[in-house]
Amino acid sequence: MQGSKADRTRANVRAAAAASFAESGFQAATTAEIARRAGVSEGTVFQHYASKLGLLTAVTREFYGLLQAEAEAVIGDDGLGPSAKLRRLVHDWCDVMATRWDLVQVYIHTAQAFPGTELAEVVIDSNRRYTRIYTRIIDEMKLSGELDAALPTSLARDMIFGTLEHSARGQRYAGRPVHTSDVGRQVVDLLLGAGRPRSCAPSDDEQLARIEAKIDRLLEHQD
Numbered sequence: 001m002q003g004s005k006a007d008r009t010r011a012n013v014r015a016a017a018a019a020s021f022a023e024s025g026f027q028a029a030t031t032a033e034i035a036r037r038a039g040v041s042e043g044t045v046f047q048h049y050a051s052k053l054g055l056l057t058a059v060t061r062e063f064y065g066l067l068q069a070e071a072e073a074v075i076g077d078d079g080l081g082p083s084a085k086l087r088r089l090v091h092d093w094c095d096v097m098a099t100r101w102d103l104v105q106v107y108i109h110t111a112q113a114f115p116g117t118e119l120a121e122v123v124i125d126s127n128r129r130y131t132r133i134y135t136r137i138i139d140e141m142k143l144s145g146e147l148d149a150a151l152p153t154s155l156a157r158d159m160i161f162g163t164l165e166h167s168a169r170g171q172r173y174a175g176r177p178v179h180t181s182d183v184g185r186q187v188v189d190l191l192l193g194a195g196r197p198r199s200c201a202p203s204d205d206e207q208l209a210r211i212e213a214k215i216d217r218l219l220e221h222q223d
Helices: 007-028 031-038 041-047 052-075 080-112 119-142 155-173 181-194 204-222
Strands: none
Touching: 007 031, 007 041, 007 080, 031 041, 031 052, 031 080, 031 155, 031 181, 052 080, 052 119, 080 155, 080 181, 155 181
16 A cells, blocks of 8 residues: 555545444444554544544545546446446446445435535535436437437436335345345346337337336336
């Protein structure tokens, strides 16, 4: 690991904090436990981060920074077409959900509990930046003819995230590991299959109803 000793200490503390927050949640995780995991004193934690909330904010910022960089690398790959980029983005997000779902929920729920804080601003801004990548790719798919131009971009995006998050919550409530890769692949398949332009296309309402019905059936099989 490169950087100064202070940089390495902060990185170790953030890694320890991420593990503690994912395991115990924000309220139950203690700075004493985070310090123990990081191999430093509790005073060292506060030397680098003014509060536990500030530490969670730093962990959240780092997480979304890496997520954004990886997503931007996907959309910058000239060897992939729009639909292949969307599949890759969804696949990568499913991988993140499989390993970091509990931690992501800590970010979101704590931001909701502390509105107006730096954490809340980081979560809101980071989610907007990340989901804009999806809207960009969906728009490119519409321009290339892979999706019907009449299909609302925001609806297609929300169907992807909403379906994956619903599936993940159901799996966690059932005491199972989060595994949404198959669901993600099938949702993209549904959008591509039902969202292609047709010479005798159904009305917009009928088209959307058909997609939603198929997603409902997909989720029923996941429960």
